[in-house]
Amino acid sequence: MPPASPDSPVGRARGPVRAAARTAGSGALEALLVDLAPHLQRGTTLEARHRGADGDRLRLASGVPALDARLGGGFPTGRLCEIYGPPSSGRTALALSLLAGTLARGGLAAWIDPADAFDPTSAAEALGASAGSLERLLWVRARTEQEALRSSERLLRSEGFGLVVLDCVHLADPTRRASPRTGFRDADWLRLSRLAASARTTLLALSSTPRTGARAELVLELAPRGPRFLGPPDLLDALETTAVLRRHRSRPTDQAIPFSIASPIVPAIALPSDDAAHDAC
């Protein structure tokens, strides 16, 4: 690992912090510094370091390299982000991927679920090795959107959750497009975005249609390209989808990023033959 630049907060740190930076990597140290930021004075080198060239902060990687590169490293922390798209476009899978990243680094996350659509079994499969950290996920089964709104506000005020997913997908009839006038108002999104900024929490809204308006830092539209089956016998292998960045403060928008969402089951089925080959060796 090359030595940190003297101008960076890592380079200026002395003693155990600098030693920790050498041993644990700058990513963990940056996460620590962001967490400690409320206790430090404003205008220090710390903020200048994290502000960067385009005002970026610590990022939450989505697991799609092309998308993360386009977003400058991932979804920004402390911001309201939105993913929308039609059914089977991969909104839930992308949110689960962000959830896995948050839980894997030891953070807490919350899933506010007014549609009561969160499936713990498939979430555990999708999280893979991070499934054991589901104990750090708080599932809020709100019954109405107002309950979801108040739950979101309360969780953001507690200032300790790295990611809060607000599932606004209208699942009673997922094919029907929810009216933009129903549910949250613009003032609600404004309040939530401010709370997310003060709590340094990534607030991720999932919806069928764009709902956050101009309050979101990042709006991502997903367009399904259809599933991919393997067989025979037929197995659902993956969902092919395309992400289009519809809104971003500092990044170019309207560029399509195709990617696929793999099924966690298919590689598992292929495992016995791998095991047999391994044992044979």
Next chain:
Amino acid sequence: MLGESPEAGGRRRIACLLVPDLPLHAALRVEPELRGAPLAIADGPGARARLLAVSPEARAQGVEAGATLPQARASCPGIELRVASPGLERSARETLLDLGLSLAPRAELAGRDAGPFVAEGAVYVDADGSAALHGRESGFASVLAARAERAGLPGVVAIASTRALARLAARQLAYVPRPSRPPPREAGGASRVEEAPQPERAEASIRILPVGRELEQLGPLPIDLLDPDDRTAQALTRFGIHRIRDLLRLPRRDLAARLGPELLALVARARGEAIEPPIAMPRATQLEEELDLEAPIDRLEPLAFVLRGLTSRLVERLTLRGLGCEALDWTLRLVDGRRLVRRTGVAAPTVDDRVLLRLLRLALESEPPPAAVEGVSLGCEGVPLRREQLDLFLPRGPAPSELDRTLAELTALCGEGRVGRPEALDDHRPDAFTIGAFRPDRSRKAPPPPTSGSPGRSVGLGAPRSGPEPARRRSRLPRPRPGDPAASSTRPPASPRLGLRALRPPLRARVRLHDGRPVFLRSAVSRGEIVAVAGPWRTTGHWWSESAHFAVDQYDVQMSDGCVLRLCFDWRTKRWQVDGLYD
């Protein structure tokens, strides 16, 4: 032998914190707005009740303890009268004990006296070694007196070799007017008081009796401070014995022969010769605050106001003892005679009264009392506080108290059982899950390898087959092996994995089959041709239970409108349904 003390060679020192008008201050703790007003506490309702304690403002207008209520009103028409509350007085006495334990490991409450000292409350505190901690014993006494005043129980503190002598000196401070004299010069340094005896302290609220010189200083005190019984007091008065030194000068044997053996106990107390066991170390940490309401309360807001005062006083006492509250036990006494006993848990021991009050309010709002409340009791078991240890490389989570308050509010908002940690059950029934308590473990340890079947969906290939019991039908998700990096890593998957949006309850569907495979679907989720089908995946289990038996065939289908659904045929009900949507 006036100046002789049986403890002259010992190091035992006992402090006595004495509050002369305990019922008065117990009432003022609850109604602080009455400070500065003429106030009197009666021993009961009705015109024949007598005053137990009066405030200085009432005393200045001629009201004395022992007077009846009409006499008090005649002397001071604007006097505020309150009936003594046993619950309030008990809480105040326990607060005295907490004050003692805030400075020393050993303290005990003094027994309640009768007669003229019925209104006083006292606590004995082990003051051994206090001079080393506070510079001198007077420093210890000053801190104790200051804490008592801050807790709303202003009193006097005296330190002597025995409980009786300490209490006697405290009574002198509390009841005997002191002649004004210039304050003595303070001796510098942190020398022990036993080595540099000081005759008297200038402060009006503390007094230190040097070892061996107690009787010399207490001798001039009136003998009434020893609280003799009426017969003995009359006899002593008849003989012209008014001061303690007069009593101690008399030969002990003749005294007993003439006035009875009861006088020997009095003399032993005055000399400090009474046998006193060491002060015990209290082990019980149960704290309780009570309040009897003047008028029943049937609304939540006034009741919450009452609870705020109780919580505040309870937290003050916990703070004094360096403890935290892990669960609140509260009792509401209703007007119909019922007692509503409840317990409200706290995630982590706390002394934040706002957190406790919020939890109480949420509990009250979720289950209001069925009748008006006429008495409230709030208690808790004091437990050591846990200090939050921040991890150097883990994100900062919410404080335990804040997290607990958040969870309580979310539960009150969304309902019981709807907020918590998702848990997939080790069961192959469709949509088998539960919600557990959210107690996040912030350590970044690797998840334990699955010892039993993964809670995932069972996967079958080819034609449906009836399988054995679910315990033998494991998911075929890869199992981590020892030495496998994936087994010990908590890294998330490299790319997004397919997720399922559940439909609860599953949506009814109509399916058209062709050659045994679904080709057309009509449901509220999607309607149209089925473009591609994977499956069926047969899952069955719990055949031994009529109610829990399940047997389903699941299909992954792609609809013509692009939706990818999980379609299910229930063999028991012979119905098709849509379980979820891949997304």
